[in-house]
Amino acid sequence: MNDDLRHQGMRKKLATGLKIKGIRNEKVLQAIEQVPRHLFMESSFINFAYKDQAFPIGAGQTISQPYTVAFQTQLLQVSKNDKILEVGTGSGYQAAVLLEMGAKVFTIERQKELYQKAQSFLPEIGYHPACFFGDGYKGLPHFAPFDRILVTAGAPSVPEDLKYQLKIDGRLVVPVGTEKRQEMTVIIRISENEFKTEKHGGFVFVPLLKGTVNS
DSSP states (O other): OOOOHHHHHHHHHHHHHHHHTTOOOHHHHHHHHHSOGGGGSOGGGGGGTTSSOOEEEETTEEEOOHHHHHHHHHHHTOOTTOEEEEEOOTTSHHHHHHHHTTOEEEEEESBHHHHHHHHHHHHHTTOOOEEEESOGGGOOGGGOOEEEEEEOSBBSSOOHHHHTTEEEEEEEEEEEEOSSOEEEEEEEEOSSSOEEEEEEEEEOOOBOOSSOBOO
């Protein structure tokens, strides 16, 4: 799997562009510079890998635009060794960014095709999250609590199960709204039953769906 100086230069240029667009967390920018995004994409899209755009990855899903990945990651406020639940593995790119930042990543995917692909592919390029096939709305209660939870699809409301899988002072980042537009929402767990909500602007994600898809 080729990751040459040209690719590395394109990532550096991408990170510089993200900084201009408002991403200020240096650890996030460094992770974007390190993760070979082109390896996560279909070969026909490789020439577009370092453009700030989303692209299809199969099963009706997309690899998120780099700015969106960086924005969500910045909102998470990741520290090294944080235990993070990612809801919606997709291509595995976001998980790789979190791992690059030193997090311990648990990632869940409802599409078996994408789950199997990410589970086999990520270790091949040096990333080792704990991958699960399941319903993201339910999270991973057996592995809770988590320092951080990241949802990479748009939910009509904040999933209640996920809120209660946060540690106290933990942060949940989730796009909330209609299928056409969601508000990037941060939920901070203040105490056992008290949560603080922040809103951080509009985005468009594929919908967060319940259940699993085996084919």
